[in-house]
Each structure stands twice: as structure tokens, then as C-alpha cells.
Amino acid sequence: MVEINREDILDLLCRRLASFANTEQEITPETNLITQLAIDSIKLLNLIMELEDHFDISIPLNALTDVVTVYDLANLIYRIKSDSK
Amino acid sequence: MNLLEKLDAAAAARKAQLPTGLSAFGIPIEEIYSPTEAKIGERRILLLGTNNYLGLSFAPECREAAHEAIDKEGTGTTGSRMANGNYSGHRALEMEFAEFYQCRSCIVFTTGYQANLGTISGLIGAGDVALIDGDSHASIYDGCILSGADIIRFRHNDMADLEKRLRRLGERSKNTLIIIEGIYSMLGDQAPLAEIVNLKNAYGSTLLLDEAHSLGVLGETGQGLAEKTKLSSEVDFITGTFSKSLCGIGGYCVSNHPQLDQLRYVSHPYIFTASPSPATIAATRVALRLLRNGSKLREQLWKNAQQLYSHLKMVGYQVGPEPGPVVATILDNPQQALALWNGLLENNIYVNLILPPAAPEGKSLVRCSVNAAHTAEQIEYVCQTFSKLYPSII
Ligand SMILES: Cc1ncc(COP(=O)(O)O)c(C=O)c1O
Numbered sequence: 001m002v003e004i005n006r007e008d009i010l011d012l013l014c015r016r017l018a019s020f021a022n023t024e025q026e027i028t029p030e031t032n033l034i035t036q037l038a039i040d041s042i043k044l045l046n047l048i049m050e051l052e053d054h055f056d057i058s059i060p061l062n063a064l065t066d067v068v069t070v071y072d073l074a075n076l077i078y079r080i081k082s083d084s085k
Numbered sequence: 086m087n088l089l090e091k092l093d094a095a096a097a098a099r100k101a102q103l104p105t106g107l108s109a110f111g112i113p114i115e116e117i118y119s120p121t122e123a124k125i126g127e128r129r130i131l132l133l134g135t136n137n138y139l140g141l142s143f144a145p146e147c148r149e150a151a152h153e154a155i156d157k158e159g160t161g162t163t164g165s166r167m168a169n170g171n172y173s174g175h176r177a178l179e180m181e182f183a184e185f186y187q188c189r190s191c192i193v194f195t196t197g198y199q200a201n202l203g204t205i206s207g208l209i210g211a212g213d214v215a216l217i218d219g220d221s222h223a224s225i226y227d228g229c230i231l232s233g234a235d236i237i238r239f240r241h242n243d244m245a246d247l248e249k250r251l252r253r254l255g256e257r258s259k260n261t262l263i264i265i266e267g268i269y270s271m272l273g274d275q276a277p278l279a280e281i282v283n284l285k286n287a288y289g290s291t292l293l294l295d296e297a298h299s300l301g302v303l304g305e306t307g308q309g310l311a312e313k314t315k316l317s318s319e320v321d322f323i324t325g326t327f328s329k330s331l332c333g334i335g336g337y338c339v340s341n342h343p344q345l346d347q348l349r350y351v352s353h354p355y356i357f358t359a360s361p362s363p364a365t366i367a368a369t370r371v372a373l374r375l376l377r378n379g380s381k382l383r384e385q386l387w388k389n390a391q392q393l394y395s396h397l398k399m400v401g402y403q404v405g406p407e408p409g410p411v412v413a414t415i416l417d418n419p420q421q422a423l424a425l426w427n428g429l430l431e432n433n434i435y436v437n438l439i440l441p442p443a444a445p446e447g448k449s450l451v452r453c454s455v456n457a458a459h460t461a462e463q464i465e466y467v468c469q470t471f472s473k474l475y476p477s478i479i
Binding site: 040041042045049056057058059060061062063084 | 214219230234235236237238240249250253254255441442446447
């Protein structure tokens, strides 16, 4: 299996989240998913499903309560992915 | 933002979504005439948005039993089943449900919502996993949250997705409660129970099936999807409600596992709430008898459901994946859904309006529920009205 690191996940997330941002907005690890991007609860759940498929993991809904920034989400994915090996 | 400002912001967002549509929610019913008609505003309205599937809400036998119970036992129990609220009627109803399902035990809860909260939070806890269908009812989500278990959703009725998630769990699949519904209340479709049972057996998980909308509707004697598919013995726990086909209020869980009884001692939604009133219990006991012997009612219900479903499909409306008593028309946006809802009400028909995020996948729903008491003329009138409105909506 290919080794995965936090930076790769962050990179992928920033690119993927660009579709939720307006044109001049740059997405950084500190970007707040809810207040700075136009992601409502349904879009977030769909995005999570897509990421789950991509990384072949399941992200528990309750784990999302601590996720505020892009970095938090990347970190969560990294943790679950590492635990599942 | 302080607490009240947060509510103001939520209210503003709601108004912005649908400036003229707020009256669609919590519509005042002035008088209720029968299982199919009520007075709304100044008009007599055809009810096509209730959960009264067998049309038993005015059954004389149930009303008589309720009257008698009030006279003999009073209006309320004023206490929990674990204290002063454990009357002979509650125990008898539990025995009757257990016998109906040919199960070892049954627990009666005060509402169907609490049946899910109490059962789920009693069965799983921190470290365990709830693997739930993405279209699950709020009571299932809330039960999972109360439990403290990890909550994982699988795509609605998608067996490949369920299997993938079971595989990813590894050994944890043995501490996993899979939760599904017999008939899903949004689109009216049924769970593929045989495949789910195979998966739960292969991965050593436990299965809970909520028959809220399928009780009285599916199966020879109306037990629900498990009976229809002859898989009752494969389902670990079945929950359901009195508030739909039984026309009462309350809920239950039945199981062959002797451990079910332990829930009485640990389940807060069972312990820390008053037991159902004597009238409710008495009426529900009679309604359960009518439901078991209600094959004629089920026949009529399905005839009505088929008629409406095929008509809407034929006219061109997008409908749910299979016919059933819940007939949902799926609209792309809330404005369309509200226009259809208003059009139906102007023609004296009440249905349910469901907007995002309550409706699946960002769609909006105009949801009809038919029942066994709807006459052929009523269903025909509804079909005509949907046809008439189509050009102005779609
Ligand atoms: C699938 C499902 N489960 C449980 C419930 C809760 O039942 P009750 O209304 O009796 O609390 C409902 C009711 O809306 C439901 O649709």
C-alpha cells in the first residue's frame, strides 16, 4: 500500500474544496469549513462520502463534531487511515 | 452571537429559503371528521398526508376500549414503568406483541421515538459502532448520538456500500449494530432485507429493523417487512410505533434475545418518562387485534397505493423507486414543491411538504400517504388534480 502523509491529504482537500469557495478565495489549512466556505450540512455529508470512497475509510459522524478547519479534517482522515492499516 | 441571536439567524435562513411557504408547516387543523377528512381554515379537506395506514383512527372498538379504560383507570399513570406506572394493560400489551411476533419478549415505550432512542442506546455504547442507512429517521440518529457509539452511514439501500463499510470495520463488525427501516418514510421504498441479513451474518453483526411504516402494511398478518420476506428469525431486534397504523401513541421493541429485558434497567428513554396512558394502551390492544386480522384493509390500502403511484408516474411526475402507501413526488427545488403543495391545498387536498435538509439528496418532496379508508372516488379525485396541476408545476 502507498504510504500516505498529512501533506498529501491536505493538498487533496484544498484542491477538492476549491469548488465551495469563491474565485478569489484561497484555501489554506486554516480555512474554516463552515464559516468561510459555503458548505451546508448536506454538501458536507456528500463530501464526506466522496472522501470515504477515495481513501477507503469510514468517517464516523460523531468524529466530525471536532472538525472546524481544513487541517482538522485532514488530520482526522490521516488518523483513521493510519489506524485502519 | 448569543443563544437567542442564533435562533434569529436560523429563523431568517428559513424565511429566506421559502418566503411564502412557512404556513405549510404545522398547519392548523380545526376539526377532524374522519380518517380521510378534516376542516382546515373554513374548508373540508381531503387528508392525504397522515400515517393512518389502515384508517383505524375512528374504529368504534378502539374508542370504546379507550373510554372504558379512562373510566376504570383514569387519564394518566403519572409515573414510569419502573415505578408506579406499570399497569396490567402495559404488561398485557407486551405479551400480545411478543405473541404476535412469536418472540420471547417485548418492551413497550411511551413513543416510537423513544423506542428507538431506548433500544439503540441500550444496545450499543462508546467503542461500539452504529452502521445506519443514510435515509434513517431522526429518532435513529438521535438514539445513536445518545449511545455514544461511532455512527457510520451507508448509502441508502446500497448493499455494496454497506459491505464495504462492514469490511473496513474488521473485528469491530462484531460490535456493530446495523439499523434499517422496513419502509422508508421519505420515498416509501423498502429495505433489501435478504441481502442485509446475509451481510450481517457474514460479518457477525447485530441487526435492528424499524417497522414504523411497515407495521400493518407488509406481511400476511401485518408484522412488517420481516414477515413479508420470511426473515423474522434473522432479525435481532424489531422496533415500531403505535402512532401510525395502530392510531395510538407509543412504541415497542421485540426480540428473541433474552437480553432485551436488561434494557428496562439501563435505558433512560424507558425509565425516565411516564408510561403510556391507560386509554392509549387499551385502544392499542384492540387496534393490534384489528391489524392482525386486517388483510382486507391491507388489500384496500395497496390497491389505493398502486392506483396513485402508477397514475403519478404515468403523468410524468418523478416518484419514489417502488409503489407503497407512501407515494412521494420528487421535485428539483423548494419553490416547485411549494407550488404543487399549494395547488393541491387550493383543490382541498392536504399532503406533506418536505424540504432540504429533511429530504434526501437536496431534493424537495411532496409526499402523499394513502390509507385503507380512502375511497376509490377520493383517490380518483387526487389523481385528476395531480394531472391538472402538472403543466403549471413541471
Ligand atoms: C421510521 C420512524 N421511526 C420512528 C418514528 C417515531 O415514531 P413516533 O411518532 O411514534 O414517536 C417515526 C415517526 O415519524 C418514523 O418514521
